[in-house]
Amino acid sequence: MNPPQQTFLRDAMRTLRMTRESFALRLGCTKRALDTWLLPDESKEFRAMPEVARKFITEILANARGVAVSAAAAHHGLTQDETVPNKEFGVLSHLLSVDQFSRESADALCALADAMQPVARRRKTCRVLEGAVLANLFFEASTRTRLSFASAFNRLGGSVSDTTGFTYSSMAKGESIHDTSRTVSGYADVMVVRHPDQGSVRQFAAATNIPVINGGDGAGEHPTQALIDLYTVQQEFSRLGKLIDGAHIAIVGDLKYGRTTHSLIKLLSLYKRMRFSLVSPPSLEMPEEICHLIAQRGHNVDVSHSLSEAITEADVLYTTRIQKERFTGEAVPEFLSSYEINKKRVNELCRPDIVVLHPLPRDSRDGAFDLNTDLDGDSRLAIFRQTDNGVPIRMAIFATLLGVDGLVQRSLRDANWAVPLTLGPDDIIIEPVG
Numbered sequence: 001m002n003p004p005q006q007t008f009l010r011d012a013m014r015t016l017r018m019t020r021e022s023f024a025l026r027l028g029c030t031k032r033a034l035d036t037w038l039l040p041d042e043s044k045e046f047r048a049m050p051e052v053a054r055k056f057i058t059e060i061l062a063n064a065r066g067v068a069v070s071a072a073a074a075h076h077g078l079t080q081d082e083t084v085p086n087k088e089f090g091v092l093s094h095l096l097s098v099d100q101f102s103r104e105s106a107d108a109l110c111a112l113a114d115a116m117q118p119v120a121r122r123r124k125t126c127r128v129l130e131g132a133v134l135a136n137l138f139f140e141a142s143t144r145t146r147l148s149f150a151s152a153f154n155r156l157g158g159s160v161s162d163t164t165g166f167t168y169s170s171m172a173k174g175e176s177i178h179d180t181s182r183t184v185s186g187y188a189d190v191m192v193v194r195h196p197d198q199g200s201v202r203q204f205a206a207a208t209n210i211p212v213i214n215g216g217d218g219a220g221e222h223p224t225q226a227l228i229d230l231y232t233v234q235q236e237f238s239r240l241g242k243l244i245d246g247a248h249i250a251i252v253g254d255l256k257y258g259r260t261t262h263s264l265i266k267l268l269s270l271y272k273r274m275r276f277s278l279v280s281p282p283s284l285e286m287p288e289e290i291c292h293l294i295a296q297r298g299h300n301v302d303v304s305h306s307l308s309e310a311i312t313e314a315d316v317l318y319t320t321r322i323q324k325e326r327f328t329g330e331a332v333p334e335f336l337s338s339y340e341i342n343k344k345r346v347n348e349l350c351r352p353d354i355v356v357l358h359p360l361p362r363d364s365r366d367g368a369f370d371l372n373t374d375l376d377g378d379s380r381l382a383i384f385r386q387t388d389n390g391v392p393i394r395m396a397i398f399a400t401l402l403g404v405d406g407l408v409q410r411s412l413r414d415a416n417w418a419v420p421l422t423l424g425p426d427d428i429i430i431e432p433v434g
C-alpha cells in the first residue's frame with residue numbers, strides 16, 4: 001500500500017536532501033502546489049497530489065537509491081548516477097544542471113555576460129582571476145566548449161590546465177572518478193568536466209569542494225550551452241523587438257541524445273506561455289520525462305516527425321546533429337534529408353524574422369543532412385553569434401562561482417592590440433552590447 005502523500009513527499013525530500021523550494025523546482029510545480037500536497041488531509045487547503053507526480057518522484061528516488069547502493073562500487077567505476085543534490089547556482093556551488101536556475105538567476109547571469117562583453121570582444125582587459133587555475137578535463141571530443149571555457153578563464157586573468165581523452169589521463173590506468181577529482185582539487189580552483197557517461201560529472205562534484213562545471217555528461221545535460229543559447233535568443237529577440245515569454249521555439253534533430261536540447265528546453269520553460277515544437281526522426285524523440293515536466297509547467301508542447309508544419313510559425317529554429325556515436329542499437333534513421341535545414345526550406349516555410357540556431361558542430365559530411373551551409377552569411381542564421389557568446393557567458397559563470405563578479409567593472413583596462421571589426425568574413429554587424 002502507498003504511504004500517505006505527506007509522508008511520501010517528506011521522505012522524498014529528506015532522501016534527496018532538498019528543500020521544499022528546490023524539490024518543487026525539480027518537479028516542475030509551484031512551491032504553493034507542493035505546500036498544499038503537504039497539508040493534513042483535513043485542511044481546507046489540502047490538495048491530492050496527481051498520480052504522475054508520485055510516479056515521477058518514485059523514479060527520482062529509484063535513481064538516488066541506486067546511487068547510494070552503488071556508492072562503494074562507484075568509487076572505482078563510472079556508473080554511479082546522482083550523488084550531489086542540485087543546489088542553487090552561486091559562489092562555490094557546482095554547475096551540473098539547468099535545474100539549479102530560476103528565471104531571475106538565469107537573467108542575472110545574462111546581465112553579467114553583458115558586462116563581460118567589452119572583454120570578450122577584446123576592447124578591454126580584466127584581471128579579476130589573476131593567479132587562479134582552471135582544470136579543463138575533457139574525456140570526449142570538443143572544440144567550442146573546451147576552448148571557450150579556456151578563453152573565458154584566460155580573459156579574466158586566470159590560467160588553464162588541460163587534460164583531453166582517457167588515454168592521456170590516469171583513468172587509462174584504472175583511476176576512479178573520485179580519486180581523479182580529489183587530486184585535481186589540489187591543483188585547480190575550478191574544474192570543467194566533459195565525460196561520455198550521464199551522471200558522471202555529478203560524481204566528480206561529489207568528490208571535491210571546488211566548483212565543478214558540467215561541460216556535457218553523455219546524453220544528460222549541457223547546462224552552459226543552454227545558457228549561451230538563452231543569451232543568444234535574448235540578444236536576437238531584443239534586436240527583433242520580441243520577448244521570450246510567449247515565444248514559439250522549434251527544436252529539431254536528435255532530441256533523444258542531444259544533451260543541449262534537454263538543457264535548453266528546461267531552461268526556456270522558466271519563461272511564460274512557451275510553445276515548443278519538437279521535431280525528430282522516429283526513435284530519437286525528446287525523453288518523455290522532460291516533455292512531461294515542460295507540460296506540467298503549463299507550456300504547450302507538440303511532438304512530431306515532420307518539419308513543415310512545426311516550423312511555420314516558429315520564432316526560433318534550433319537544429320541539432322544526429323548523435324550516432326551515442327546510439328545503442330538504433331538504426332540510423334531513414335529520410336534524414338527531410339529534417340535538413342537549408343535556405344530553400346527556411347525561405348519557404350519560416351517566418352521572415354526566424355532566428356536559426358545550432359549548438360554546433362554541424363556535420364557537413366555527405367548524407368548527414370545537418371544544417372546546410374547555404375544559409376551562411378544570412379542574417380537569420382545566428383550560429384556564430386551563438387558560438388561567440390560562449391566566452392561572455394562562461395566568464396560570467398566563472399566570476400559568479402569564484403565570487404569576483406562585483407570586482408569586474410573596476411578591474412577593466414583598455415586593450416591595446418589590433419582586432420578586426422568583425423571576426424568572420426560573413427559576419428553582419430549587429431547591435432553592440434556593452
Ligand code: NCD
Nearest residue numbers: 144145216222321359360361
Ligand atoms: C554539442 C555537445 O557536445 O553536446 N556541442 C557543444 O558543446 N556546443 C553538440 C553536439 O555534439 O552535437
